[in-house]
Amino acid sequence: MQSPANKQPAAPRVQVTLDGHAIELPLRQGRSLKAIRAHLETLALKRHRVLFSLAVNGSPISLEESMSPFKTFHKVVARTISFNQLSFQLVTIASDQVDRLHERVEKLALQVMINDWAGAEEMWWETAPELKDPLITMSFIPQTIEMLPHGEEIGARAVKKFTQDLVVILERIEEIIDRQELLELSNALENELLPWLRGVGHCLYRFHGPEPV
Numbered sequence: 001m002q003s004p005a006n007k008q009p010a011a012p013r014v015q016v017t018l019d020g021h022a023i024e025l026p027l028r029q030g031r032s033l034k035a036i037r038a039h040l041e042t043l044a045l046k047r048h049r050v051l052f053s054l055a056v057n058g059s060p061i062s063l064e065e066s067m068s069p070f071k072t073f074h075k076v077v078a079r080t081i082s083f084n085q086l087s088f089q090l091v092t093i094a095s096d097q098v099d100r101l102h103e104r105v106e107k108l109a110l111q112v113m114i115n116d117w118a119g120a121e122e123m124w125w126e127t128a129p130e131l132k133d134p135l136i137t138m139s140f141i142p143q144t145i146e147m148l149p150h151g152e153e154i155g156a157r158a159v160k161k162f163t164q165d166l167v168v169i170l171e172r173i174e175e176i177i178d179r180q181e182l183l184e185l186s187n188a189l190e191n192e193l194l195p196w197l198r199g200v201g202h203c204l205y206r207f208h209g210p211e212p213v
Contacts, residue, residue: 016076018043033073040078049080052089087142091154091208094137098201101131105197109189112182120185121177128173131166131193134200135159145207153203162200169193 014031016023018040025036037054044051054061055077081089104127111120138159146155169192176184 014074014076016040016078018078019080033076036076040076044080047080049082050086051078052081052086053079087140088145090137090141091204094134094154095201095204095208097130097134097137098197098204101127101134102194102197102201105189105193109186109194112186112189115182117180117182124173124177128170131170132163134204135163135166138162138204148207150203150207154207158203162196165196169196 014025014036016025016036023040023043025039033056037051040054041051051063054063055075056073057075104123108120108123108127111123138154139156141154143156145151146157152158169188172192173185173188176188
């Protein structure tokens with residue numbers, strides 16, 4: 001029989017909430033973050049929903065990343081969305097893709113302006129294939145989105161028009177790069193590609209966010 005001095009300290013109770021409601025977990029399951037996440041996934045599916053966001057100790061974490069960095073934890077906050085809502089979250093994903101691409105193209109334009117042709121050319125070859133990513137994401141958004149406010153601006157017809165405009169810009173930039181015309185490339189990036197990205201981003205913003213003032 002163990003003396004009181006040799007007793008192991010009790011594991012701290014983990015506070016877990018799902019969509020604002022406290023969740024009771026078996027003691028053994030509550031010691032593993034992976035086990036908690038698996039249980040939350042099951043609870044979400046029972047409600048015909050899917051786990052969408054997770055925060056551990058107040059820090060949001062990606063559901064795509066490993067849970068192993070958290071050695072200790074005391075609070076887990078999870079949120080779910082319906083399957084229908086999940087499809088509309090593609091608007092947010094496309095918005096994030098546009099923002100990242102806009103930042104990269106701005107950096108590329110700067111390299112062109114300081115005459116770093118080799119660096120600019122290499123960055124362009126890395127960036128060009130990814131310019132289609134937000135359009136691919138938008139193409140998976142359900143057609144019913146066109147019936148919602150501003151939905152037609154990111155619907156199938158809009159994606160087709162965005163794609164056609166992008167092809168024209170890409171062909172022009174490829175021709176400029178073949179000639180290594182720094183000034184022309186800078187102008188094309190500043191006056192054609194960046195406005196195209198801002199146009200796609202504005203349509204996504206109008207649907208997913210408040211009307212700009």
